[in-house]
Amino acid sequence: MTTEPEYIEPEGMGRAGWHKEGEGEGQARSYYRRLATPWETFIKSEGLPVFRGVGIKDTRTLPRADWPRVGGKGTYIQVTGTENKTGMFVVEIPAKGALHPQRQMYEERYVVMEGRGSVEVWKNNDSVRTAFEYGPWSLFSIPMNANFRIINSASTPALMIAVNTAPRTINSYDNMDFVFNNEFNFEDRWGGNLEDYWDNNEKVVPQPVRGRAMVTSNFIPDIANSYLPLDNNRGPGFRWVAPDQVGNRMIQGWVAEYPSGRYAKAHYHASGAVLVGLKGNGYSITWPREEGGVTPWKDGKGDLVKFQEYGPGGLISAAPGPANWFHQHFAVSKGPFRVFNYTGTMPGNPESGRLRELDDAEEGAMVKQHADISDGGNAIPYHMEDPHVREMFEESLRQVGGQTTMPPEVYTASGANIEVMTD
Numbered sequence: 001m002t003t004e005p006e007y008i009e010p011e012g013m014g015r016a017g018w019h020k021e022g023e024g025e026g027q028a029r030s031y032y033r034r035l036a037t038p039w040e041t042f043i044k045s046e047g048l049p050v051f052r053g054v055g056i057k058d059t060r061t062l063p064r065a066d067w068p069r070v071g072g073k074g075t076y077i078q079v080t081g082t083e084n085k086t087g088m089f090v091v092e093i094p095a096k097g098a099l100h101p102q103r104q105m106y107e108e109r110y111v112v113m114e115g116r117g118s119v120e121v122w123k124n125n126d127s128v129r130t131a132f133e134y135g136p137w138s139l140f141s142i143p144m145n146a147n148f149r150i151i152n153s154a155s156t157p158a159l160m161i162a163v164n165t166a167p168r169t170i171n172s173y174d175n176m177d178f179v180f181n182n183e184f185n186f187e188d189r190w191g192g193n194l195e196d197y198w199d200n201n202e203k204v205v206p207q208p209v210r211g212r213a214m215v216t217s218n219f220i221p222d223i224a225n226s227y228l229p230l231d232n233n234r235g236p237g238f239r240w241v242a243p244d245q246v247g248n249r250m251i252q253g254w255v256a257e258y259p260s261g262r263y264a265k266a267h268y269h270a271s272g273a274v275l276v277g278l279k280g281n282g283y284s285i286t287w288p289r290e291e292g293g294v295t296p297w298k299d300g301k302g303d304l305v306k307f308q309e310y311g312p313g314g315l316i317s318a319a320p321g322p323a324n325w326f327h328q329h330f331a332v333s334k335g336p337f338r339v340f341n342y343t344g345t346m347p348g349n350p351e352s353g354r355l356r357e358l359d360d361a362e363e364g365a366m367v368k369q370h371a372d373i374s375d376g377g378n379a380i381p382y383h384m385e386d387p388h389v390r391e392m393f394e395e396s397l398r399q400v401g402g403q404t405t406m407p408p409e410v411y412t413a414s415g416a417n418i419e420v421m422t423d
């Protein structure tokens, strides 16, 4: 046997997870210590406030601090269930000012909440600048590692909410020079003739994997008022489209709208989706599927249900997790309630669809997200939901002088799958 080396007492963790020679043959134990990930260390180094929680009514009310790396002011948002997966922030661009030129080896997307101006985008080692003009509720994404500069031409500050895959990139490479000072051009996402790259091209086409509505436009001038096809997947009158932009693999998501006085069927999945309010007001509820079950209030577990009211600029982590959480969205405003799941991969779109659905997407298999639990899916049909859900919704409508517009037959087993409703 070789000689036992000098024993070094580990700092801050009691003792090592092995025995010294002569300490016997009982099993040695080891214990976890939580070390910061490269992403967690990075956002700390940025010196901005960080909002943590399940949701917030309006992100424009969050405190913002000077942001030396980016210019302007900012605040980070790390809602429950997105940690080390998705970066989110609100950035303020000063009146008649601009942010610093930036580039980064991750996908990033912006929704304009306030302001008017332009964005310049250009390749590495290329002096030709492309540009587009934005206004309130414009949606755009920056092609991976393109240079960009956001300019505010208004006489008041511009406010944008953004989402990115920075945690995944930074945790993978852990080298800021690689992430922020890299000259690689992704010609496959951002190449060829770039003259019409930023033109608005809101043509609706079917997603290749799931066949739902997809819009392929790298820039959408007003995502709060753009056309959304009717698909009724989350409830009668429900409209939905998935924007597919700049060759993104991860940051895709979808935009959805509920008519006034209607609400979604509850459904469950793992964490990751974050809904941002675009138009109208409403609320979402979310609860852990295993502990809360299908009817949490009826079963005396109503305290497990989290509630978040929000409107334009507000957000909620739809399924905070860990594991599957049921969630459900409600339109309370006089007009429709439009939300944007702006974080995630988009099951069904050409690039992220082939990355994400390999396990579930056997040819011809039903998409469980759009089927009721009574049909082997993930959604609770209205006639099986906790009666308190409907009572609570109708009460919140009464408080603002509104009333439900839910077709009464959806609360019966035979009317559970009404395909198309007229308003």
Ligand SMILES: [Fe+2]
Binding pocket: 267, 268, 269, 273, 318, 327
């Ligand atoms: Fe969902």
